[in-house]
Ligand SMILES: Cc1cc2nc3c(=O)[nH]c(=O)nc-3n(C[C@H](O)[C@H](O)[C@H](O)COP(=O)(O)OP(=O)(O)OC[C@H]3O[C@@H](n4cnc5c(N)ncnc54)[C@H](O)[C@@H]3O)c2cc1C
Ligand code: FES
């Protein structure tokens with residue numbers, strides 16, 4: 001089936017099998033590999049992207065469901081000149097990553113969270129990121145980074 | 153993990169979805185948010201040969217004040233149930249329960265209709281709508297019918313919906329100021345409930361729904377009967393497991409589930425009675 005998905009502002013049209021997952025489409029068809037696959041069972045949030053502005057787990061969405069939609073991936077967060085998105089900068093400044101595997105998903109979930117709740121409490125940040133797991137268990141600094149980004 | 157191959161068709165209205173279901177027979181399945189079905193398909197526990205996507209039937213996404221009840225379109229997402237000012241005012245228990253479903257990413261995609269139609273006893277909204285005395289509206293080739301939540305659940309992942317019917321609306325009576333509480337006991341953030349309790353109370357009237365206490369969501373009728381006859385919360389809550397037939401799994405034995413149901417019902421009713 002032919003679908004068109006706008007990813008980071010660029011329309012991508014492709015003929016895909018209906019069973020193609022959105023994460024597969026992003027990584028394999030479009031070649032953007034910043035979106036990671038962690039669990040592949042909807043639990044870890046590593047594959048989080050923005051679908052029409054809201055965080056979603058791209059391993060649990062069929063590419064055909066995103067036909068006509070706008071997707072933002074981690075590659076679409078920094079400015080064209082390479083200036084980091086404030087959330088990315090906050091993760092860097094607060095040591096919000098160790099191995100970095102969960103980081104793209106964390107950044108996408110955290111920016112979606114702040115779009116819905118611009119001044120969250122620390123507890124709201126922790127609850128808001130409950131769909132994202134960090135195997136390095138750097139949660140403390142991740143939460144610190146999101147709080148710092150919200151305050152700036 | 154990739155699902156087995158299937159054909160994909162998109163419906164733009166309830167009528168079109170019903171026609172497509174009729175055309176493709178038992179092998180077809182509706183796809184709403186996909187947050188129960190797609191994981192099952194990836195594990196190959198479900199292998200429908202046709203998916204009828206109703207995710208774009210936007211006129212089935214709404215929350216409306218309908219006088220004595222609130223009408224919720226089946227395609228309304230968990231996030232929109234959670235944040236609905238109409239529900240916050242008239243059915244706060246349901247809005248709050250929706251905020252406990254999975255995580256924000258799941259709530260951005262999953263729908264109330266999908267959650268109820270999936271008929272998973274471990275899900276939060278079936279037991280909550282049961283406690284609230286909700287009515288579900290199903291539409292099929294011969295028109296619509298109303299199904300009381302209490303008659304809807306037939307067995308594990310099985311409801312009274314016919315293969316060519318879809319849920320279109322959920323009607324939930326207004327709570328009219330009743331006290332309420334939702335207790336979800338799990339071990340990790342984002343997890344499903346090991347046991348959950350949705351309860352409301354207005355004087356001697358009450359409703360108590362149990363999550364994950366058997367093959368279907370359970371209405372704890374014995375508890376409400378006790379409250380109606382003047383029992384105090386502790387005595388009523390002691391009956392919480394009487395209507396349930398829980399199973400053991402990796403998380404909990406039968407006895408532990410029964411214990412949780414009593415303790416959580418006690419907590420919920422105390423909060424709802426305050
Ligand atoms: C990581 C994760 C965590 C979760 N945690 C929880 C939790 O804690 N508590 C909880 O309650 N749920 C939880 N869920 C499930 C979530 O609530 C699902 O969104 C919901 O169960 C299904 O809704 P859906 O719209 O995604 O349905 P789908 O997956 O699209 O469909 C589910 C089933 O219902 C049928 N169906 C869908 N819509 C209709 C309709 N209108 N009429 C008739 N049949 C229909 C489909 O054919 C399918 O069989 C979780 C899911 C995930 C992925
Ligand atoms: S890979 Fe999608 S949630 Fe883990």
Ligand code: FES
Pocket residue numbers: 096097098099100101102103133134135136137138
């Ligand atoms: S930084 Fe390693 S998984 Fe989170």
